[in-house]
Amino acid sequence: MFKKTVLSIVLATTMIFTMIGCSSSAGEAGDTAAGENKKVEIEFWYSLGGDTGNFIEAMANEFNNVQDNIKVTATYQGDYYENHAKVMAAIASNTQPDITMVEIASIAAFADAGALEALDEYAAKESAGFLDDYVTGLMSNSYWKNNLYAMPFARSTPLLYLNVDMLKANGLNPAGPKTWDELQEFARTMTKDNVYGFATPIDIWFYEALTFQNGGNILSEDGTQAIFNSKEGVEPIEFWQNMIKEGSMKMPPGEKYNAWDVARQDFVNQNVGMIFTSTGSLKGLLEQSEFEVGTAFLPAKKDFGVPTGGANLVVLSKSSDEKKQAAWEFIKYMTSTENSGLFSKATGYMPVRTSSINSAEMEAFYKEYPQFTVAINQLDYAKRRPMAPGYRELQEIIMKEIQRAVIDDTMSPQDALNTAAEEAQKLLK
Amino acid sequence: MSFWDRVKPYVMVSPSITVFLLFFIYPIMYLFFLSFTSWNLISLTKTFVGIENYVELLKSPQFHLVIKNTVLYTFLMVSISIGLALPTALWLNKRGFLHKFTQGVIFTPHIISLVSISLVWMWIMDPDYGLLNWVMGFVGIPPSKWLANPKTALISLVVVGVWKTLGYNTLVLIAGLQSIPKDIYEAAELDNASKWRNFYKITLPMLSPSLFFLLVISTIASFKVFDTINIMTQGGPIDTTNMIVFFIYQNAFDFFKIGYASAAGVLLVIFLGLMTFIHFKLLANRVHYR
Numbered sequence: 001m002f003k004k005t006v007l008s009i010v011l012a013t014t015m016i017f018t019m020i021g022c023s024s025s026a027g028e029a030g031d032t033a034a035g036e037n038k039k040v041e042i043e044f045w046y047s048l049g050g051d052t053g054n055f056i057e058a059m060a061n062e063f064n065n066v067q068d069n070i071k072v073t074a075t076y077q078g079d080y081y082e083n084h085a086k087v088m089a090a091i092a093s094n095t096q097p098d099i100t101m102v103e104i105a106s107i108a109a110f111a112d113a114g115a116l117e118a119l120d121e122y123a124a125k126e127s128a129g130f131l132d133d134y135v136t137g138l139m140s141n142s143y144w145k146n147n148l149y150a151m152p153f154a155r156s157t158p159l160l161y162l163n164v165d166m167l168k169a170n171g172l173n174p175a176g177p178k179t180w181d182e183l184q185e186f187a188r189t190m191t192k193d194n195v196y197g198f199a200t201p202i203d204i205w206f207y208e209a210l211t212f213q214n215g216g217n218i219l220s221e222d223g224t225q226a227i228f229n230s231k232e233g234v235e236p237i238e239f240w241q242n243m244i245k246e247g248s249m250k251m252p253p254g255e256k257y258n259a260w261d262v263a264r265q266d267f268v269n270q271n272v273g274m275i276f277t278s279t280g281s282l283k284g285l286l287e288q289s290e291f292e293v294g295t296a297f298l299p300a301k302k303d304f305g306v307p308t309g310g311a312n313l314v315v316l317s318k319s320s321d322e323k324k325q326a327a328w329e330f331i332k333y334m335t336s337t338e339n340s341g342l343f344s345k346a347t348g349y350m351p352v353r354t355s356s357i358n359s360a361e362m363e364a365f366y367k368e369y370p371q372f373t374v375a376i377n378q379l380d381y382a383k384r385r386p387m388a389p390g391y392r393e394l395q396e397i398i399m400k401e402i403q404r405a406v407i408d409d410t411m412s413p414q415d416a417l418n419t420a421a422e423e424a425q426k427l428l429k
Numbered sequence: 430m431s432f433w434d435r436v437k438p439y440v441m442v443s444p445s446i447t448v449f450l451l452f453f454i455y456p457i458m459y460l461f462f463l464s465f466t467s468w469n470l471i472s473l474t475k476t477f478v479g480i481e482n483y484v485e486l487l488k489s490p491q492f493h494l495v496i497k498n499t500v501l502y503t504f505l506m507v508s509i510s511i512g513l514a515l516p517t518a519l520w521l522n523k524r525g526f527l528h529k530f531t532q533g534v535i536f537t538p539h540i541i542s543l544v545s546i547s548l549v550w551m552w553i554m555d556p557d558y559g560l561l562n563w564v565m566g567f568v569g570i571p572p573s574k575w576l577a578n579p580k581t582a583l584i585s586l587v588v589v590g591v592w593k594t595l596g597y598n599t600l601v602l603i604a605g606l607q608s609i610p611k612d613i614y615e616a617a618e619l620d621n622a623s624k625w626r627n628f629y630k631i632t633l634p635m636l637s638p639s640l641f642f643l644l645v646i647s648t649i650a651s652f653k654v655f656d657t658i659n660i661m662t663q664g665g666p667i668d669t670t671n672m673i674v675f676f677i678y679q680n681a682f683d684f685f686k687i688g689y690a691s692a693a694g695v696l697l698v699i700f701l702g703l704m705t706f707i708h709f710k711l712l713a714n715r716v717h718y719r
Contacts, residue, residue, distance in 0.1 A: 262557075
């Protein structure tokens with residue numbers, strides 16, 4: 001009996017508090033609307049954690065301080081794909097943010113679903129040449145069906161990171177390998193005891209890079225045909241399979257971004273001499289490593305080649321016109337000549353504006369840290385990531401088959417990719 | 430009987446009925462409806478496609494693998510977690526500090542969030558720096574890649590799952606053991622019954638309601654495993670740990686194929702209903718209720 005009384009009191013109190021909670025928050029909302037200071041409030045969901053996330057948050061706060069018309073609330077929503085899922089679910093339930101980050105190979109999916117606001121008109125109102133200042137190589141994933149849907153923000157390319165001390169100790173060229181063959185040679189020389197010469201997450205991004213270097217592509221130019229099961233797409237896997245079999249390359253265990261963490265950790269702990277990872281890790285790796293860190297282009301096969309990566313800023317089509325305009329102002333602020341440089345310095349992501357790359361501050365910075373220029377120079381060889389609404393699922397299928405071929409060395413890469421291509425073709429219809 | 434007296438019961442149950450209708454019945458009906466459509470979560474039109482989603486699901490080799498994984502996982506989870514809980518409960522069903530203490534220790538994982546548990550176990554099972562390989566090195570067992578190896582990934586998840594549920598299962602069985610009247614054992618003692626006979630003829634039948642409860646609950650819970658997969662393996666490597674709820678989640682919220690995911694959801698509801706039905710049909714009459 002006593003228990004029941006207590007229980008009912010607890011329940012009743014909870015209900016009363018919930019009711020009070022509801023009514024008071026409703027009251028607050030009313031107050032703000034009636035207040036004199038009519039700031040446009042917009043919500044920004046971002047998807048980079050750690051120091052990079054803190055820096056994004058600080059930029060948003062700074063934006064709130066330097067002007068009086070717009071108030072941005074920035075919220076971290078997990079990694080790229082978690083954020084995508086939350087944004088889609090939020091759109092369905094009418095609780096979406098006004099501006100968010102979308103991973104560049106998913107722009108097509110979001111634009112195709114009608115989730116994004118076309119930005120052409122906003123850009124047209126800016127001064128002449130506004131769009132031309134954005135780095136050309138970083139704009140290629142911003143368009144869908146000839147409309148502009150996204151502005152480059154946290155953009156990266158893969159880099160080859162080198163443990164320069166280890167290279168020197170092995171009598172190797174500290175500038176790093178320039179070709180696939182050299183990479184394998186270097187890796188063999190550096191591999192001893194518990195140290196591997198080379199490691200890379202078996203990720204679609206690096207597979208795209210190697211396929212580009214080999215003169216191939218993942219999808220046909222119009223995004224309707226899977227062409228990665230050609231010779232150009234098979235050789236990268238044979239290359240990895242071969243290096244793993246001979247023991248000069250480590251396949252970092254873990255799924256998705258876990259494998260990336262392992263690769264970075266191995267590099268910092270000097271268990272691996274060379275890794276592929278994103279420019280976005282440059283600042284962190286420079287700080288954590290107790291040895292000289294070098295960066296280089298990804299080695300060439302027929303030519304150098306990389307995809308770009310990272311995330312763009314997008315405005316959601318469901319927001320009100322007023323909020324869309326505010327979101328556009330915020331995008332301009334986040335990607336301004338000055339801020340783009342600051343963000344790049346703090347993280348390793350690339351500046352997205354030509355004027356920023358050429359600014360005096362950045363030139364001084366590049367003199368001090370030449371590692372940062374490598375990514376920018378490598379942009380000359382950058383290709384856009386495939387643009388197709390189904391690419392998110394398609395890349396999972398490709399990755400799975402690559403994993404299968406790499407883990408099980410009796411599996412022929414050609415067969416694995418044929419399976420993937422067959423599945424892929426269904427998604428591209 | 431006044432009008433109020435007649436209406437009162439309905440008024441009293443209306444809050445829980447409302448919640449039930451709103452958060453259980455309505456979503457299930459809606460799920461059923463969505464499974465016949467093609468929808469990407471945000472477009473205004475939901476195209477009616479009939480049973481196409483079901484046909485596609487049943488034809489998909491990936492879905493077959495997902496079902497196979499789920500059934501295997503459930504079988505291992507249920508048999509191991511109950512199989513271990515029974516001897517543990519028999520051992521711990523005594524007074525004394527050591528027994529109380531052990532009970533507390535093995536129950537602790539139950540109150541920790543599965544997300545934290547997954548993160549800790551990922552670290553323990555790390556192939557290079559993990560505690561598990563280090564400990565096994567002492568016993569002379571060669572290091573394993575645990576979650577990263579397609580052959581051991583599923584069993585690694587089972588290890589984590591068993592570790593988490595063992596305490597709870599043991600507790601339920603101890604409660605069951607303690608409710609068995611002592612006089613039955615006393616009578617058996619007079620008859621000079623052996624320990625084994627005691628266990629087989631008294632303990633097990635008297636414990637059967639608890640065991641049956643655990644069987645049904647564990648089966649349903651294991652079928653719906655998600656947290657450990659999402660955090661530790663993402664269904665990989667090569668889909669070896671991809672199970673039905675994760676498959677639904679991935680199709681719905683990564684690939685935005687809501688109709689396809691809903692169809693898988695409906696199949697999950699049917700599977701679970703069927704499984705529970707079979708449990709009751711096959712076993713309920715063997716359960717000894719006092």
